[in-house]
Amino acid sequence: MTLDEQKAAARKAAFERRRVAHAGAYAASGYLSEVLAGYRGVPLAGYMPMRTEINPLPAMAEAAAHGPVGVPVIMGAGQALRFSLWEPDGEMKDGPFGAQIPVVEAWMEPEILIVPLVAFDRQGGRLGYGGGFYDRTLEGLRAKGPVLAIGFAYGAQETETLPLEPTDQPLDMIVTESGVLQLSGR
Structure with a gap:
């Protein structure tokens, strides 16, 4: 099986685990709020949850009371994300791939990234959507x-190993609905 086929199979299995976890989810951002409380005022970027992604918005709203919070804006295929300032009650519009983005673009650069994912491992590996x-x-x-990269996911999205490439950037921390996981590094 090629690496691309391995990633596709891993994504399919992880999407199903995430779907099941999301169906039984309730207030899942408490541990994320606790982590972010230690970084009050540090510029951070979260994300607008889509489909069955775990919801970081309550933690992002708390952080926004103390400092700048942004959300990702996809600039185009093959490009890095940019981040536009977000306010809890700010006006939003549909962006690329259906993700909500602020109507008013005000660019910022985060020092902390709350990263959505499809699957993760205890070494800080992350499987995303493939873009x-x-x-x-x-x-x-x-x-x-x-930059502190915090993977935010349901515990059910954890897997033993992931098909990773040298270009895959590791996460520094994983936060789930059940706690903060210790990573062993790569």
């Missing part, structure tokens, strides 16, 4: 200085 947007973004941000 490479977060990998390119993290690579570019890390070239400029320290």
Whole structure:
């Protein structure tokens, strides 16, 4: 099986685990709020949840009371993400791939990224949707200085191993609805 086929199979299995976890979910962002409380005022970017993604919005709203919070804007295929300032009650519109983005674009650069994912492992590996947007973004941000990449997911999205490539950027931390997971590194 090729690496692309391995990734496709891993995504399919992880999407099903996430769907089941999402169906039984309730207030899942408590641990994420606790982590972010230690970084009050540090520019961060979250994401607007789609489909069965775990919802970071309550934690993002708390963080927005203390400092700038952005959400990703897809600029085009093969490009890094940019981040537009977000406010909890700010006006939003549909962006590329159906993700909500602020109507008013006000660009910011985060030092903390809350990263959505399809699957993760305890080494900080992340399987995304396959576009490479977060990998390119993290690579570019890390070239400029320290960036904390927090994977936010349901615990059911964990897997033993992932089919990863050298260009896949590792996560620094994983937060689930059940707690903060210790990573063993790659």
